[in-house]
Amino acid sequence: MGGGQPTKDFREDDVVSLDEDAVPEYAEEFCTFIDECVTTYHACEFFKRELTQAGYVEIKERESWVPTLKAGGKYFVTRNTSSIIAFAIGEQYSPGNGFALITSHIDALCMKVKPVSRANKDGFDRIAVAPYAGGGASQSFDGSFSTWWDRDLGLGGRVLIKGGDGKILQKLVCLPKPVARIPSLAAHFGEPAKGPFNYEINMVPITGLTAAGTEEAVPTTMGKQHSTRLLKAVAKELGVSVLDIVDFDLELFDKTPCCLLGFDSEFISAPRIDDKLCSFAAMTALINATSDDSFLGKSGIVSIVGCFDMEEVGSALRAGAKSNFMQTVMERIVEAQIGAEGDDVSPYTTELFGITAANSFMISADVNHAYNPDFDGIYLEGAKPMLNKGVVIACDPNAHFTTTAPSIAFARTVAELSEVETQLFQIRNDSRSGGTVGPMLSERLGVPAIDLSICQLSMHSIRAMTGAKDPGFGIKYLEGFFRHYQTVFGIVQQDY
Template identity: 50%
Template structure:
C-alpha cells in the first residue's frame, strides 16, 4: 500500500486500516488493533447532519411504497420551485430553470440547469433506486377460505418473503386506478397502515415441519381475516359486484377497505391496482444515545432521500455552468430491465432533451461531449460492518455507521468505481469536509450489484459507486446511523457545489 505525501509516495504497512478523503491516507492505529479500526474523521464544519435524522424518519414512515416515495419527492421538489415537465410533451427548459419529470410514477429525475450552462458542458448526477424488497399482490389475490382463514395471494418481489417477514405486522399500500364518471382513468395512492396481514410461523413444538426451508407459494401465504361460515352456516355479508369486474378477483374485505380509504362508492370503478405489503412499524431512533435509525426499506430510499436533499441544499451560484441532476429509479432489485429502470433510456432521454432545448439543436457530437464531461455517483446503500460477523468482512474495507459515505469497489465490474472516479470524489469529500470510507467484498463472498455499471456503460460517463452504510440489508427491518442521512446530504451537496471546479483538475 502507498500513501501520497507532499514529497511523493511512501510505503505504509498493509495491515493498517485506511479511509479515503484526499487520496489513501493512513489512520492512526497499531498493528494489534482490530481489522475494523475506526477511520479518521473529517474536521467538523458548520453543516449539521443531525438535523436530517427526523425528516428522514418521517419520510420513511409516511412513504412505504415506491409510488408514495416518488409522489413525496415530487411534492418536495415542487414546493422548492421545481417545475414538472411531462415526458409526453416537448420540453422548453431554460438556463437557470429547475425541473423534474417522472416515469410510471415510480421513477423520478430532477435537474437544475445552471444559469451559465452551455450545451456540451457536463451533468453532475447522483442516482439511486426507490424500490425495495416486498411482496406484491397477485393479479387475482382472492383465495378460497382455508380452515377458517381468509388469505391473500401475494408474490415475492426480488428477495421479499424471506425469513424476516414471518410474524410481522403488515399493511397494504400502492396505487389504484379508478374510472371517473367521464370515463377518464385516475391514479390514486392508498395506504392501509394498520396491521392487516400476517405470515404466521409454525411453533417449534411441531418438530421438523417447523424447520426451513419453507415453500413461499404454500407456506408463506398471509392471513388477513377469518371466515368460519363453513361450520357456522352464517355467511358473511357480500357486496354486489358486476360479473367480470376487477373487484370480483380480489378479497371483498380488501375491496371495501380500499373503497373506504379512497371514498369509492362504486366498486366497479376500480379498474386495477398495484398493491404490496409493508411492515407498518414506524421508523425510529434507537440505541442508548439514539445513534441509530431503525426502519424498513432503507435500501435504497436512504440514498435517494439524501440525494434529493443535497440537490435542494446546493445554492444556485455553486457550479453554475453544469446541470445538477438526481435520478431515483424503480426496479433495481429485479435487474432494472423495465422502462422505469436504470437500464432504460430515461436518463439519456432527459439529458438529450436538455441539450436540445438549451442549444437549439442536438446530435451525437453535442450529446456525447456532454456525457464525456459528466459524472455519475451511483449511490446504493453499502454493507456496514457487523460486530457479530467480523470474519465476513475484508480487512480495511469495513464501513462504520455515522462516519460517512462509503466508496464501493469491485475488480469484476459489479461496481463502477475506478481510480479516476475515486480521486474525483475524494476531492469532493475534501472540499466539503466529508469523510469517505471504502468497502469491498471478500474474495470468498458473492458480490451484489448496483445501477452503476449499467448506467455508466449506457451513458459513457465517468462514475463511482458510493453509498450510505446500513446493517441488515434486505431484512424487513434494517439499521443505519442517525447521522448517516445527513452525512449523505453533506457529500452530495458538496458534489453539486464543487463538481464544476473539481472537474477542471481532471481534463
Template identity: 50%
Template sequence: MTKKIPSFGSFGSFSEHQSQSQSNLQHRPLATRPQDDTIHRTGFHPEAYTKPFCEFMTANPTIFHAVAAFAAQLESHGYTKLTERETWSSKLKRGGKYYVTRNDSAIISFAVGKEYQAGNGMGIVAGHVDALCTKLKPIPKLDNKAGYVQLGVAPYAGAMNSTWWDRDLGIGGRVLVRDAKTGIVEKKLVKLDWPIARIPTLAPHFGAAAVGPFNKETQMTPIIGVDNSDLFKGPKQSTVGGDEEALDAGNFVSTQPEDLVKVIASELDIEDPNTIINWELELFDIQPAQVGGLHKDLIFAGRIDDKLCCYSAHQALLSSPDSASPGIVKMVGMFDDEEIGSLLRGGANSNFMSSVMERIAETFSHSYGPNVLSQTVANSFLVSSDVTHAVNPNFLNAYLENHSPRLNYGVAISADPNGHMTTEGVSTALFQRLAEKCGCKLQVFQIRNDSRSGGTIGPMSSARIGMRAIDVGIPQLSMHSIRATTGSLDPGLGVQMFKGFFDYFQDVDKDFESF
C-alpha cells in the same frame, strides 16, 4: 448521561434543518456528536436530518408514496413538472428547475445552471427507490382454508425471507379509478397502515415441520382474517358496506377479496367500488422508522435499501445553492426495478436518464447532433448511490480487513474488480477531492474473494450512457431484511457529501480534464 433529542420539521429544507439543529447540538453526548472539526469548518450538522428521514420513511412505505412525496417537495421548492409526452425545448431555461416521473415509480429532477452552455457536463447522483416487498398477485382472492381468510401474494426480489414471519403488515400502493361520467382514469394512493396481514410461523413444538426450508407458495401465505362460515349454515356475510356496494361480476374487483375492495373504496372515498379498474398493492411492515440505541445513535427502519441514498441525494439537490457550479446541470435520478435487474422501463437500464440528458442537451444547442451529445456525456459524472454493508460486529470474519464501513462516519466508496461496481482509480480520486472540499470523511467497501458481490445501477448506467462514474453507498446493517439499521447521522452525512458533489464538481473537474 441523558440525551436530549432535537426536534426538527418534517421533511424540510436544508436551511430549516440546520437552524433548528444548532440550538440542540450542545445537548448531544460527546460519544455521538458528529465530527467537531467538520462542523467547525463547514457549519454542517448531519443530525438535522435524523428525525425528518424517519418521518419520511414512516409516511411513505411504498415506491408510489415515496415518489409522490419527493415530487411534492420539489414543487414546494420551485421545481416545475415536465411530462415525457410533451416537447421540452420551449420550457427549459437557464436557472430553471424541473422534474419528470415515469410510471409514478421513477423520478428524475434537475436544476439547470444559470451559466450552462451546450456541451457542458451534468453532475448526477442516482440510485434506486424500489425496495424488497411482497406484492399482491393479479388475482389474490383465495378459498377459505381452516377458517382463515388469506391473501395471494408474491415476493418482489428477495422478500418473503425469514424476516417476514410474524410481522404486522399493512397494505398500500396505487389504485386506478375510472370516472363513471367521463371515462377518464385517475390514480390514487392508498395506505392501510394498521396490522392487516401476518405470515404466521409454526411453533417449534412441532419439531421437523417447523425447521424448514419452507415453501413460499404454500407455507408463507398471509392471513388477513377469520371466516368460520363453513362450520355454520350459509355463506359468510361481509362486515364492510351494504347491498348498495355490491360488486359486479366479470370486472376487476370481482377477482379481488370483497372486503378489501370495500375497505379501500371507503378509504379513498370511492362511491362505487366497481369503478376501480386495477391496482398495484403491496404488503409492508407498519412499524415506524425510529431512532434507537442507548444514546439514540441508530435508526431502525424498513425499506432503508435504497430510500436512504435517494433521500440524501434529494435533500442535497435542494440544498445546493444556485451560485454553486452554475455552469452544469445538477441532477438526481431515482429508478424502479433495481432489485430485479433494472430491465423494465422505469429501471436504470432503460432510456429514462439518457433521454432526459438528450433533451436538455438539445434544448441549449443551436446545432444539436452527436458531437454535442457526446461532449455533454464526456463532461458529465455519475455518482451511483446505493446502500452498502456496514460492518457487523458478530460476523467480523465475513468482512475484508480495511474494507469494513462503520455507521455514523461517512459515505463509503464501493469497489469490485469484476464490474459489479463502476468505481475505478480516476473516479475515486475525483470523489476524494470533492470530499476534502466539503469536509467529509470517506470509507471503502469491497467484498471478500470468497463471497458474492451484489450489484448497483452504476455499471449499467455508466456503460449505457458512457459517463465517468463511481459507486458509493451509505452503510447499513441487515441488508435485505424487512427491518434494517443505519446510523442516526448517516442520512445527514449522505446529504453533506452529495451536496458537496453538486457544489464543487464544476471546479474540481477542471483538475481532471485529461481523463
C-alpha cells in the same frame, strides 16, 4: 475497596440524556420520509411535492421541452409514477458542458399482491402475494423474506379509479393500520417448523376470519379476483365505490414506524432503508444546492438526480435504470440548446451529446454493508465501513461497481472540500458481491462514474438500521458534489 478513590453516591442528575437538540441533522426528517413513503409510488409523490415547493416545474415526456427549458430553470419528470428525474440548469450552462449526476433507486423489497389474490381457507381470510426481489422464488424467500414471519404488515400502492367522466384516474392508498401477518409455526411442532418450506402455501398472509360461504362477492371483474374485504377497505380509504375500482398495484410492507435506537439514539431502525436512504439523501442534496441562487447563478453545468424503480428485480422495464429514461432526459436537455433564444427547434447532434457525456460524472448512490461485529470474519480487513463515520466508496474489480482509481480521486477531492470522511468497502474473494444501477447507466451513457454509498446493517431484511448521523453525512457529501463539481472536475478528470 482498599485504597481506591472514595465512592460517589449516584444521583438522577448524573444521567446524561439525549435532548432533542442532540439528534443528528436529518435523522428525524429521514424517519418521516420512510414512514410516509411506504411504496415506490408514495416515494415518487413525496419527491414531487418537495421539488414543487422548492420551485421545480413538472414537465411531461409527451410534450416538447425545447420552448420550456431555460438556463437557471429547475425541472422534474416522472415515468410510470414510480421513477423520477429532477434537474437544475446552471445560468452559465452552454451545450456541451457536463452533467453532475447522482443516480439511485426508490423501490424496496416487498410482497406484491397477486392479480388473483383470493386465498381464503378454512375460515381464514388470506391474501396471495408474490415476492418482489431478485433471484428465484426459493432463493428470495429463504434469504431476504425469511425475516417477514410474524410482522405486522400494511397495505398500500396505487389504485386505478373510474372517474365520473369515464376517464381512468390514479390514486395512492395506504391503509391506516396493519392488516396482515404471516404467522410462523411454533417450534413445538418439531421438524415441520424447521423447514424447508413451500412458500406458495406456507407463507400466505392472514388478514381476517370469515365463515365459509358468507362473503358477498363484488359484482365486477375485480370482485372475482380479490376478496370483498380487501376491495371495501381500499374503497373506503379512498372515498370511492368498490364498483369504481378498475385495477391496482398493491403491496404489503412493514407497518411498524421508524425509530431512533440505542442508549443515546445512535441508530435509526427502519424498513425500506434499501434504498430510500440514498435516494432521500440525493434529492435533498439537489434541493439544498439549487435553492441557493448564488450557486445556480455561477453554475455552468446541469445538476441532476435520477431515482429509479425496478432495481431490486434487475432494473428492467421502462421505469428501470436499464431503460432509456436517463439517456432520453439528458439528450432532450442538450437538444433544447439552453440559452438559444427564440429557437423552437435546435440543431441537436450526437457529437454534442458525446462531448456532454465526456464532461460529465456520475455518482451511483446505493446502500452498502456496514461492519457487523458479530460476523467479523466475513469482512475484508481495511474495508469494513462503520456506521456514523462517513460515506463509503464501493470497489469491485469484476465490474459490479463503477469505481476506478480516477473516480476515487474525484470522490476524495469532493470529500475534502465537503468535510466528509470517506470509507472503503470491497467484498472478500470468498463472498458474493451485489450490484447497483451504476454499471448499467455508465455503460449506456458513457459517463465516468463511482459507486458511493451510505452504509447499513441488516440489508434486505424487512427492517434494517443505519447510523443516526448517516443521512446527514450523505446529504452533506452529495450537496458538496453539486457545489464543487466544476472545481473538482477541472482538477481530476484528464480524459481517463
